[in-house]
Amino acid sequence: SQQGEEDPQALSIQEGENATMNCSYKTSINNLQWYRQNSGRGLVHLILIRSNEREKHSGRLRVTLDTSKKSSSLLITASRAADTASYFCGTSYGKLTFGQGTILTVHP
Amino acid sequence: DSGVTQTPKHLITATGQRVTLRCSPRSGDLSVYWYQQSLDQGLQFLIQYYNGEERAKGNILERFSAQQFPDLHSELNLSSLELGDSALYFCASSEFGTDNQPQHFGDGTRLSIL
Numbered sequence: 001s002q003q004g005e006e007d008p009q010a011l012s013i014q015e016g017e018n019a020t021m022n023c024s025y026k027t028s029i030n031n032l033q034w035y036r037q038n039s040g041r042g043l044v045h046l047i048l049i050r051s052n053e054r055e056k057h058s059g060r061l062r063v064t065l066d067t068s069k070k071s072s073s074l075l076i077t078a079s080r081a082a083d084t085a086s087y088f089c090g091t092s093y094g095k096l097t098f099g100q101g102t103i104l105t106v107h108p
Numbered sequence: 109d110s111g112v113t114q115t116p117k118h119l120i121t122a123t124g125q126r127v128t129l130r131c132s133p134r135s136g137d138l139s140v141y142w143y144q145q146s147l148d149q150g151l152q153f154l155i156q157y158y159n160g161e162e163r164a165k166g167n168i169l170e171r172f173s174a175q176q177f178p179d180l181h182s183e184l185n186l187s188s189l190e191l192g193d194s195a196l197y198f199c200a201s202s203e204f205g206t207d208n209q210p211q212h213f214g215d216g217t218r219l220s221i222l
Contacts, residue, residue, distance in 0.1 A: 030207050030208065031207065031208055033210065033211075035213075040215075041215050041216075042110060042112070042198055042200075042213030042214050042215045042216055043151075043198070043200075043211075043213040044110070044213070045210035045211065045212065048208070048209075048210055050208070088151065092207040092208070093207070094164060094207055095153050095156065095164050095166060095207065096141075096153060096207065096211065097153065098150065098151040098153075099150070100150045101150070101151075
């Protein structure tokens with residue numbers, strides 16, 4: 001069964017807008033990782049946040065983690081058409097378990 | 109480019125057959141993971157190897173087996189294939205196989221069962 005569940009399932013925005021995706025999980029984790037998948041390609045690692053961290057930044061990406069609510073969010077600021085992809089959160093407790101992903105479409 | 113190489117890119121075969129998928133990890137990575145991605149099941153972890161030894165097992169069917177060779181490349185063997193085995197199979201690698209490291213994914217093998 002899936003550990004992480006992303007929300008929304010699909011998100012459509014205009015270039016320049018911010019995109020926020022959420023991930024909820026059920027059990028304890030060591031860390032949480034976000035990945036991007038372009039159509040027909042493998043997953044690309046974006047950012048890893050440890051269970052004792054609350055926020056992490058990488059370029060236009062901002063990830064938050066709330067272990068009390070068992071949830072994480074990925075914010076992409078000033079989105080570009082090239083950000084169009086599926087985004088997955090992977091929760092890690094020995095092995096990495098992925099949710100179903102959020103399909104992000106950024107219109108030019 | 110992740111540095112992880114998977115072959116073949118596409119595979120079309122029939123029910124009941126057996127296939128072998130191959131993966132070369134990123135240079136320097138000792139651990140290899142196999143995942144299955146399908147529309148109904150999503151991305152499922154199958155199995156992990158570290159330096160030739162099995163480290164973790166996920167939702168891998170008994171008809172499936174894998175191994176990691178001394179040169180660290182890995183093979184996933186799928187036998188008695190069923191229509192439901194049609195999916196994208198990904199290999200990923202990481203340096204030490206611990207869960208606090210990112211995994212680097214290949215572009216997958218798309219398996220179609222006719």
